[in-house]
Amino acid sequence: MLELSDILDARERVRETARHTPLEYSHTYSKLTGADVRLKLENFQRTGAFKIRGATNRIATLSDAEKDAGVVTASAGNHAQGVALAATRVGVDAKIVMPKHAPNSKVEATQSYGAEVVLDGADYDEAADRAHEIEREDNRTYVHAFDDEYVMAGQGTIGLEILEDCPEVETVVVPIGGGGLISGIATAIKELQPDVRVIGVQAEGASSAAASLDKGERVSLGGVETIADGIATRSLGERTFEIIRERVDEVVTVSDPEIAVALVYLLERSKTLVEGAGAVPLAAVLFEKFDFEADETIVPALCGGNIDLNTLTNVIVRGLVETGRYLKIRTVLKDQPGALEDLLEIFTVHQANIYAIHHDRTSREVEMSDTEVEIELEMRGPEHVDTFLADLRSAGYEVDVLV
Numbered sequence: 001m002l003e004l005s006d007i008l009d010a011r012e013r014v015r016e017t018a019r020h021t022p023l024e025y026s027h028t029y030s031k032l033t034g035a036d037v038r039l040k041l042e043n044f045q046r047t048g049a050f051k052i053r054g055a056t057n058r059i060a061t062l063s064d065a066e067k068d069a070g071v072v073t074a075s076a077g078n079h080a081q082g083v084a085l086a087a088t089r090v091g092v093d094a095k096i097v098m099p100k101h102a103p104n105s106k107v108e109a110t111q112s113y114g115a116e117v118v119l120d121g122a123d124y125d126e127a128a129d130r131a132h133e134i135e136r137e138d139n140r141t142y143v144h145a146f147d148d149e150y151v152m153a154g155q156g157t158i159g160l161e162i163l164e165d166c167p168e169v170e171t172v173v174v175p176i177g178g179g180g181l182i183s184g185i186a187t188a189i190k191e192l193q194p195d196v197r198v199i200g201v202q203a204e205g206a207s208s209a210a211a212s213l214d215k216g217e218r219v220s221l222g223g224v225e226t227i228a229d230g231i232a233t234r235s236l237g238e239r240t241f242e243i244i245r246e247r248v249d250e251v252v253t254v255s256d257p258e259i260a261v262a263l264v265y266l267l268e269r270s271k272t273l274v275e276g277a278g279a280v281p282l283a284a285v286l287f288e289k290f291d292f293e294a295d296e297t298i299v300p301a302l303c304g305g306n307i308d309l310n311t312l313t314n315v316i317v318r319g320l321v322e323t324g325r326y327l328k329i330r331t332v333l334k335d336q337p338g339a340l341e342d343l344l345e346i347f348t349v350h351q352a353n354i355y356a357i358h359h360d361r362t363s364r365e366v367e368m369s370d371t372e373v374e375i376e377l378e379m380r381g382p383e384h385v386d387t388f389l390a391d392l393r394s395a396g397y398e399v400d401v402l403v
């Protein structure tokens with residue numbers, strides 16, 4: 001099983017390629033939660049995520065013949081970029097298989113680090129099948145995204161940095177996809193400071209770790225559904241499952257709306273951009289998914305910042321909805337002059353700002369003498385939404401809240 005010495009060795013191998021990322025006290029989240037929250041800002045890592053650590057360590061341990069033959073892997077995300085940069089930095093040829101419909105931004109980023117991208121397969125599993133074919137055909141080494149001890153050891157160097165920069169840490173919170181990241185971090189932490197708690201977090205729609213721990217054996221989910229694409233994994237690895245079972249104190253889950261709220265908080269309050277998986281550990285703290293004491297020193301590891309702009313737009317809107325800052329309503333008015341003006345007077349009184357308004361007299365949903373109005377609004381928070389809706393209803397409007 002993975003040991004501390006593997007992680008200490010990894011640290012020497014990754015030192016030149018991977019950054020020692022910052023760890024910063026957060027006044028905002030400490031005040032909100034009553035804990036002493038310090039953020040491990042791994043989203044500022046080269047390539048935008050921690051994967052460069054594991055990939056660099058794996059590639060550094062290849063024999064000369066293996067380096068000459070090159071590496072291959074399958075990934076639609078951060079692992080692709082990590083392997084691409086780690087390999088090309090030391091002159092090793094890298095082929096990365098990505099699903100055919102992988103976002104262009106990810107394909108281009110991976111190519112820009114110098115890897116050859118092969119687009120094949122409808123999803124990750126099919127891309128992985130093709131990558132294993134290439135492994136056999138070209139005699140390349142397959143760099144697994146998580147179930148590999150060198151990869152886990154590389155990710156574990158984050159644990160060393162946390163202990164070094166924050167020796168008073170009491171709890172570390174880490175996202176789990178396939179489990180390589182938390183296996184490395186938990187190994188470093190439990191061997192050096194066994195009293196520090198390690199909490200794993202998954203998305204509700206991809207919670208194979210919680211299911212596997214409950215059952216006492218690895219569970220593979222039929223499907224996964226979450227905005228946190230970095231941790232949308234069907235199952236833990238064989239090795240990572242054993243390590244998590246032994247070294248992780250607790251595994252909790254967070255919902256997609258909770259992830260969106262944490263992501264929006266990070267953007268707005270901390271001026272920090274993370275991807276869904278990067279927001280997951282902070283969501284677990286903000287929504288108190290595990291018990292903690294007042295002033296407990298908690299380090300959520302924000303492990304990646306690579307988010308597609310379309311996804312980011314959707315997540316921001318969702319985060320604004322969840323925090324009562326965006327509202328979409330539908331109501332019915334008499335189809336006569338002045339009816340809209342009367343309605344809008346209530347908006348003015350409440351200072352509810354309109355983003356968009358759609359006035360539809362052709363709707364089949366309403367009487368011919370009526371018109372349907374859908375309005376998107378900028379609001380100031382849940383209380384503002386409640387008093388505004390209450391006033392509309394007491395003025396006689398039937399209001400459906402659409403989002």
Ligand SMILES: Cc1ncc(COP(=O)(O)O)c(C=O)c1O
Nearest residue numbers: 177178179180181230277303304
């Ligand atoms: C940003 C981010 N966080 C967390 C994870 C989870 O890592 P692991 O699969 O090793 O559990 C990933 C995996 O790709 C990721 O990209």
